Amino acid sequence: MGKKSIMNFRYLRENYREILREYGRTLGERFPEAAVLNLLILIYQGGMLWAYKVEEFEEDWLIWTARLSVLLLVAVAAELWRERRPEWSPGRYRWKIACLLAVWLIVYEAGRNFFQGFEEAMFYLATPLVWSCLIFYLLLPQAKERQSQQLRSCVSALVSAGGIGMLLSLLVGICLAAVQVLLVEVPTEVDIFLLGVVPFACAVSIALCLLPRAEVATEPAEPILNRIVMGLVLPCYVFLLVILYLYIGKIIWQQSMPVGEMNWYASLALLGYGFFYFFWNDMPKNWFDRFMKWGLVWFLPILLVQLYGVWIRYAAYGLTTLRYLSMLCTGFGVLFLAFRFLRQGIRQLFLVAAVLVAVFSLSPLNVMRVPLHEQQARLIDLLVQEGLYAEGRITMSHPVSPERAQAVKSCVDYICSSGADEREDFCRQVKEIEWKQYLPKETVTKKSSGMELPPKEKEDRVSFFPSRKGIPLAGYQWAYPVNIKKAVVVIPLEEGERREVDLTDYAARLVAAQSDVPWQAGKFKNCREKRVILDEGYVLDDRSLLYFSELTVILGEDGQMKRINGRGYLLLK
Numbered sequence: 001m002g003k004k005s006i007m008n009f010r011y012l013r014e015n016y017r018e019i020l021r022e023y024g025r026t027l028g029e030r031f032p033e034a035a036v037l038n039l040l041i042l043i044y045q046g047g048m049l050w051a052y053k054v055e056e057f058e059e060d061w062l063i064w065t066a067r068l069s070v071l072l073l074v075a076v077a078a079e080l081w082r083e084r085r086p087e088w089s090p091g092r093y094r095w096k097i098a099c100l101l102a103v104w105l106i107v108y109e110a111g112r113n114f115f116q117g118f119e120e121a122m123f124y125l126a127t128p129l130v131w132s133c134l135i136f137y138l139l140l141p142q143a144k145e146r147q148s149q150q151l152r153s154c155v156s157a158l159v160s161a162g163g164i165g166m167l168l169s170l171l172v173g174i175c176l177a178a179v180q181v182l183l184v185e186v187p188t189e190v191d192i193f194l195l196g197v198v199p200f201a202c203a204v205s206i207a208l209c210l211l212p213r214a215e216v217a218t219e220p221a222e223p224i225l226n227r228i229v230m231g232l233v234l235p236c237y238v239f240l241l242v243i244l245y246l247y248i249g250k251i252i253w254q255q256s257m258p259v260g261e262m263n264w265y266a267s268l269a270l271l272g273y274g275f276f277y278f279f280w281n282d283m284p285k286n287w288f289d290r291f292m293k294w295g296l297v298w299f300l301p302i303l304l305v306q307l308y309g310v311w312i313r314y315a316a317y318g319l320t321t322l323r324y325l326s327m328l329c330t331g332f333g334v335l336f337l338a339f340r341f342l343r344q345g346i347r348q349l350f351l352v353a354a355v356l357v358a359v360f361s362l363s364p365l366n367v368m369r370v371p372l373h374e375q376q377a378r379l380i381d382l383l384v385q386e387g388l389y390a391e392g393r394i395t396m397s398h399p400v401s402p403e404r405a406q407a408v409k410s411c412v413d414y415i416c417s418s419g420a421d422e423r424e425d426f427c428r429q430v431k432e433i434e435w436k437q438y439l440p441k442e443t444v445t446k447k448s449s450g451m452e453l454p455p456k457e458k459e460d461r462v463s464f465f466p467s468r469k470g471i472p473l474a475g476y477q478w479a480y481p482v483n484i485k486k487a488v489v490v491i492p493l494e495e496g497e498r499r500e501v502d503l504t505d506y507a508a509r510l511v512a513a514q515s516d517v518p519w520q521a522g523k524f525k526n527c528r529e530k531r532v533i534l535d536e537g538y539v540l541d542d543r544s545l546l547y548f549s550e551l552t553v554i555l556g557e558d559g560q561m562k563r564i565n566g567r568g569y570l571l572l573k
Contacts, residue, residue, distance in 0.1 A: 031208045033075035033097055038208075041068045042201040049189040049197070066124055067108060073131035074104045076208070080138035083213060111362075118368040126361035133354035137347060141214045144345035148281040151346065153218040155279075157210035165203030169195050229280060230288075237272045244269060244302050251305065263326060266306040270333040273299070277340050296337040303330065317410045319374040321418070324367050328360060372418055376426055379411035394429045396481055399438045409439055432483050432490050434567055459527050459562065460519070462511050464534035464551040471547060472535075476571040482546070487564035489546060501546070506538055507553045507564050537571070545571045 027035050048061055078097045085093075108127065115123045139154050140147045172194050180186050212218050247262060273295055281292070307330065310323055336349055360367055382404050383389035388396055400408050415430050471479050482489050484503065491499040510532075519528040538546040551566035 026209050027205060031076060031079050032094075033101065034072050034079070034208055035205065037068055037072040037075055038201055038204050041065070041072070042197060044068065045197040046193055049193050054188055054192065063112070066128075067105070070108060070127050070131060071101055071105065072204070073128060073135065074101060077131055077135050077138060080135060080214070083215070084138070115362070118372075119362060119366065122361040122366050122368065126357055129357045129361075130354045133350045133357065137350040137354070139211065139214060140345075140347040140350070142345075142347065144343075144347075145282055146218075147345045147347055148279055149218055150212060150214070152279055153212045157212065158207055160210060161203045161207035164206055165199040168202055169199040172199070226283075230283070230285075234276070237269075237276075240265070240269055240272070241298075241302075248301055248305055263306055263309055266302050267326065267329065267333075269302060270299070270330065274333065274336060277336055278346050281340075281346065292340055293343070294341070296334075296341040299337055303334065306330065317407070318378045318414070319371040320414060321367050321371050324371050328356070328367070332356065368418070372415065372427075375411045375414045375418075379408065379415070379430070380426070382408050382411065392425070394426075394433065396433060396438050399440070402440050405440050409435070432485065434483050437567070460529070460555040460559075461527065462514060462530045462532065462553045462555070464510065464532050464548060464553075464566075466535050466547075466549060467533045468535075471569055471571070473571065476545070476573055478572040479547075480570040480572070482568055482570050484548075484551065484564060484566040484568070487561075489568075491570050501540065503538070503564055504561065507551070507561065510534070510551075511553050511555070511561070543573045547571055 044064060075097065078100050082093050082097065111123055111127075112120070136151070136154065140150050176186055176191060176194060244262070244265060273292075276292060277295075280288075283289070307327075310326055310330075314323055332353070335352065336346075339346070339349060359365060364370075380389055383394060386400055386404060386408075388394060388398075388400070412430060412435050415427055473479060480491070482491055487502060487504045487507065489501040489503060491501065514530060514532050517530050517532060519530060521528065534548060534551065537548070540546060546568055548566055548568035551568070552564070553561060554563040554565070556562045
């Protein structure tokens, strides 16, 4: 019959029915729950694309897709766990797997409803990563000398399945393009289903069929692949290490530490060591074994310099998500360096990785919440030193001093750009303040919130300013600074509460009253502007009045109001 190779096309042509039947039997016997869930994902995506337009998809579609995908991973992990217990007969363990899937579904729903804000997004990302790490942990045998070989086979199965899926998508895409051009128009939903959903479902099925069993020995790597890794990849890796050591020598010679230039290359070097440790730990060469064993020793100078550089950035600008992730990844790298030095296998590292992903994604130590709280504490400390923070409130009574302006701007930029949860009162206060008027001009760049960029569409502006500087306090006792964003004035009250006042009707009356004022050329091309004096305030009630130091109404091409921005003071009697 010939050699059973994927490149033996004669064998494939003559026996394709037998091959498909064998793969189907393997999938049904080994991963029946995962196969059913994969089919459910295919049917669900097809039903959604049949019933709705792509632009009509809502959050429920994403939630159900994530729910079924994670259930599929749980089913695969449960079957791999079952394979390590041969005493479980086929009639006895299927109900256990079904119960496990039901329990996990309950846990998943409880977690989805429990986590809010950052943690909810991290929950959707962390759960598939945790179960993927557990799957690799269960796929690898306990024998250390076989683990790298088994991991290569697992990755080869995943790559092969992905390649077949992409090839299927390419071939179907060519046919659909021909139909689109030569025959009839094909709906976008059909394109997505045939080019994305179906090839992905086929790739998942093929991957499940090709996954090796932990107790079955796999074939060693091809000799040509060994020669490529040892003769090409390893010398380039050693050359990178030599460059890093020369860079450390340059730092010592010049007695200066360039910040941020070495971190990525040191992380790449650590990743390269992980590649050799995880995939080629079974290489039968004494010199390679010694090279890997003493990696912890010769990597120490690189790690120390890398961590020192990260610490300098942390001391200057505080903790960010990228710095936090860099520290965590470096810590995990030190762990597998220690594992290799102690001649331990790689299997336990996948279990450790699953625990780390869960802890630093779902616990209060997650990679979003910790940097945000650290930046908040840092900003509060800076504002206290400036006398701009007291009793839980930011009171911008004067500009920030130049020596602290850059640090304040760094904290503000991070909090505003991190998608901070506005349910936290301090984050809401930071976002409501127009920081550009309190920071020196040299610290404000186009990237910060203070620099105004040209509008994408034609806009007209009506700007109202008082005729004199200062605040008219006659008859009033207190003045509180307020900001206007999206036509709403946010007024801070006692005990962390706030009041919101909509200025849409008031601004419309002001603009209508200035219809006879001629337009002038604006600061941007094709934009017009009116500058009008406004000394009168907006009376809220018999005890309070809004006095505007700046009020800008932005109009669209059709004359309708698009935005209302500005700042001013709340005057109280």
